[in-house]
Amino acid sequence: MQKIIKSLILGQKAFMVTIAILTFLSSLTMITVLTAYQANVSHYQTAYRTHKLPDILVKQDTQQDVAADLKGLKNVKSVSSAPSLMTQVEGKDKQNITLLLSDDTSHFNVQAPSNHEIVLASYLESTGNFKRGDAIQIGNKSLTVKGFYEDQLLGSPLFKYKQGIVSQTTFNTLVAQKSSQMTQMAFVNLVKAPKNSEKLLSDYHDRLKADLIYDKGYIQKAYTMLPTIVALVIILAAIFLFGICQFVIRFALVSGIAKDRKKIATFKTLGMSGRQVKLAYVSAFLLSNIAGLVVAILASFVTSNLAFKFFWHLNGFTSVKHISLNIVVVLAITLLMLGLSMIIILFSLKETSSISPASAFQDGQSKSNQGKFNFDLTKNSLPLQIGIAFKDYVQKIGHYMTFTLVIGLFLFLSLMIANLNQGFKGHVDSLFGLPKVDVVMRTPDHTTRGEALQQINALTPIKSSGYIQETKILLKKEVIPLHRYSKMPSEMKVLSGHTPKNQHELLLSSNLIKTLKLKVGQKVHVKTQLSNNTEMTIVGTYQTINNLGKEAYSLVDIDLPMNSTYVNLKSTSQKDKLLAGFHRDNVQLTDTSASSKSLITTIQTAVKLLANMILILTLVISGLFVYLVSYLTIETEKRQLALKKMLGFTNVQLKVQYLFRAGFALALGIGLSLILDKFIGSFLLNGLVNLGGLTQFSVQLPLSYEIAIILLLVFESSLIVVSASRRITKIKIGDFL
Numbered sequence: 001m002q003k004i005i006k007s008l009i010l011g012q013k014a015f016m017v018t019i020a021i022l023t024f025l026s027s028l029t030m031i032t033v034l035t036a037y038q039a040n041v042s043h044y045q046t047a048y049r050t051h052k053l054p055d056i057l058v059k060q061d062t063q064q065d066v067a068a069d070l071k072g073l074k075n076v077k078s079v080s081s082a083p084s085l086m087t088q089v090e091g092k093d094k095q096n097i098t099l100l101l102s103d104d105t106s107h108f109n110v111q112a113p114s115n116h117e118i119v120l121a122s123y124l125e126s127t128g129n130f131k132r133g134d135a136i137q138i139g140n141k142s143l144t145v146k147g148f149y150e151d152q153l154l155g156s157p158l159f160k161y162k163q164g165i166v167s168q169t170t171f172n173t174l175v176a177q178k179s180s181q182m183t184q185m186a187f188v189n190l191v192k193a194p195k196n197s198e199k200l201l202s203d204y205h206d207r208l209k210a211d212l213i214y215d216k217g218y219i220q221k222a223y224t225m226l227p228t229i230v231a232l233v234i235i236l237a238a239i240f241l242f243g244i245c246q247f248v249i250r251f252a253l254v255s256g257i258a259k260d261r262k263k264i265a266t267f268k269t270l271g272m273s274g275r276q277v278k279l280a281y282v283s284a285f286l287l288s289n290i291a292g293l294v295v296a297i298l299a300s301f302v303t304s305n306l307a308f309k310f311f312w313h314l315n316g317f318t319s320v321k322h323i324s325l326n327i328v329v330v331l332a333i334t335l336l337m338l339g340l341s342m343i344i345i346l347f348s349l350k351e352t353s354s355i356s357p358a359s360a361f362q363d364g365q366s367k368s369n370q371g372k373f374n375f376d377l378t379k380n381s382l383p384l385q386i387g388i389a390f391k392d393y394v395q396k397i398g399h400y401m402t403f404t405l406v407i408g409l410f411l412f413l414s415l416m417i418a419n420l421n422q423g424f425k426g427h428v429d430s431l432f433g434l435p436k437v438d439v440v441m442r443t444p445d446h447t448t449r450g451e452a453l454q455q456i457n458a459l460t461p462i463k464s465s466g467y468i469q470e471t472k473i474l475l476k477k478e479v480i481p482l483h484r485y486s487k488m489p490s491e492m493k494v495l496s497g498h499t500p501k502n503q504h505e506l507l508l509s510s511n512l513i514k515t516l517k518l519k520v521g522q523k524v525h526v527k528t529q530l531s532n533n534t535e536m537t538i539v540g541t542y543q544t545i546n547n548l549g550k551e552a553y554s555l556v557d558i559d560l561p562m563n564s565t566y567v568n569l570k571s572t573s574q575k576d577k578l579l580a581g582f583h584r585d586n587v588q589l590t591d592t593s594a595s596s597k598s599l600i601t602t603i604q605t606a607v608k609l610l611a612n613m614i615l616i617l618t619l620v621i622s623g624l625f626v627y628l629v630s631y632l633t634i635e636t637e638k639r640q641l642a643l644k645k646m647l648g649f650t651n652v653q654l655k656v657q658y659l660f661r662a663g664f665a666l667a668l669g670i671g672l673s674l675i676l677d678k679f680i681g682s683f684l685l686n687g688l689v690n691l692g693g694l695t696q697f698s699v700q701l702p703l704s705y706e707i708a709i710i711l712l713l714v715f716e717s718s719l720i721v722v723s724a725s726r727r728i729t730k731i732k733i734g735d736f737l
Contacts, residue, residue, distance in 0.1 A: 022248060030238045057214045075194070125318050247405065417610060506538050524538060
């Protein structure tokens with residue numbers, strides 16, 4: 001039996017190697033991504049528990065301690081609070097970053113710094129904004145960055161605040177300067193977790209005044225959303241790979257059985273039963289699967305840690321942790337792959353039951369006659385080289401169709417992710433549902449506001465400005481941040497309905513309107529800071545990237561304080577000059593774009609890396625199949641090639657014919673990918689971005705990009721065909737006479 005299995009493997013070694021490589025790539029990808037993703041979630045949850053972080057985080061802009069009010073609520077087990085300062089510091093490229101400063105180290109694994117030092121969240125190190133030893137100026141106080149710590153509360157790039165820790169003496173000094181806004185952070189632990197977010201501190205009377213109320217489930221989503229999207233796309237590519245592997249197994253068995261009919265009949269003549277013949281084939285092909293799986297499992301010890309490091313850094317963490325291989329994932333993927341391969345193999349071996357020694361001998365004779373080279377000299381409208389190549393291509397359509405399908409599927413996937421990457425390039429404020437605001441100005445009265453705007457315009461010309469009010473409403477027991485503008489931002493991409501025309505109309509995020517089961521045109525009763533029952537009308541929905549956020553927009557309410565003004569400059573590059581050069585008593589300028597910029601940069605980096613990975617995978621897999629098909633066709637056509645040489649064809653002419661054959665298959669594959677991209681690409685892409693909260697994603701990849709990708713694929717395929725066809729020169733006419 002061992003010799004028979006060995007002969008089967010050696011007889012189809014090209015297929016066996018291809019199956020092993022495809023199994024290796026697909027299993028390595030799935031084991032790596034699933035292990036790393038699961039480790040990202042479990043390590044974060046472990047860190048959250050280890051540091052005894054709260055069930056609910058409350059931030060409220062006030063100087064008064066809010067712990068006493070929270071302790072009296074039902075379902076509250078314990079509350080601890082710490083005062084914080086909200087201030088702005090200058091990071092990389094003079095980018096302004098909103099820092100929450102505190103002297104509380106009880107919830108983080110960090111030692112209190114000295115009076116002239118500060119410890120920052122590791123996200124600020126991973127983004128290159130700060131490094132150890134940097135100087136930070138806060139008011140009149142200069143602090144040195146002592147180090148960084150992992151912030152499992154607000155360290156995600158999806159959150160706008162980044163935390164810093166100073167000594168108690170330094171904190172009191174900064175408070176006395178009165179140059180920063182005072183806020184309170186409360187850490188609440190519950191008796192019992194509520195079933196839904198509607199009941200989070202529902203009896204807290206200052207709920208609408210809280211800047212944020214996050215439960216730990218909500219916070220965890222911020223640390224898993226980006227890794228989830230990346231992992232799903234890579235797993236989709238791995239599933240494509242494994243599907244192609246099964247196709248190759250099926251094709252190898254069908255073509256192999258047709259070629260080995262006489263060998264199978266001989267095995268039966270020597271006393272082997274049909275069951276033993278099938279067992280030999282199953283063993284031979286499963287050995288290729290097992291070889292690929294074993295190498296993948298060994299390699300995944302390294303790749304899983306690399307992928308985990310990528311996911312971990314994507315969340316703003318910089319520490320390097322070693323993770324163990326997830327045995328459950330390994331076993332599940334191993335059983336799934338071997339089980340599906342077994343089904344395909346057994347299904348493909350049905351024909352062996354009908355092979356008898358006599359019929360096999362007759363079939364072999366007839367097939368040998370059919371296999372004789374027949375050169376058709378009838379007149380053909382095509383040039384000789386192309387005509388012969390096309391006829392040969394049609395005769396080997398089974399081989400080349402495999403190549404066509406592989407090229408089509410992976411080029412389609414590559415174009416789809418390239419579209420995604422293109423959509424996230426450049427200015428994407430409207431895509432993300434993030435209004436463009438260069439700075440926010442706080443003034444005590446209207447007169448001071450007008451004078452300050454004139455002073456700003458003198459420093460750097462203003463493009464637009466208007467009032468902005470950051471408020472909250474209670475809608476269907478959900479606390480919703482409501483952003484009121486004197487004029488609706490142009491970056492808001494309205495999906496349905498229209499923008500608000502007065503203060504009693506609402507524009508809701510597309511995710512929020514689905515969550516609350518509302519609809520455009522519906523009148524709702526909300527609780528505001530001024531009234532317990534205000535009627536408002538939902539007039540439209542807008543798109544936003546963050547499916548964690550639940551926000552709404554409307555126009556300014558003249559009954560609310562009007563002390564904040566948004567300012568957009570004609571030249572955004574002049575913003576740093578404005579922030580450095582503007583000084584006026586009782587006027588505060590704040591750069592609110594830093595958190596949005598960090599979020600956008602993080603997403604753009606992840607998508608770009610993903611697009612490059614898929615393109616590389618497309619080139620590797622297509623190259624592998626080009627070589628496999630070229631190698632197999634040359635091996636099975638040695639006699640025909642020798643006869644063609646007798647007729648006067650040179651080695652160069654024969655190589656050109658193989659280039660034409662590959663060109664036919666490649667053209668079909670490219671056509672298939674373009675058809676798939678046109679008819680289902682948008683559907684799949686929108687399904688993917690829906691995971692990130694986007695409702696609508698429409699972008700057209702520039703024609704130059706598509707042409708560049710296709711030309712790269714054609715160039716690679718041509719080189720590989722030329723390399724594989726060098727075997728033609730070794731074929732001698734005398735060997736077949």
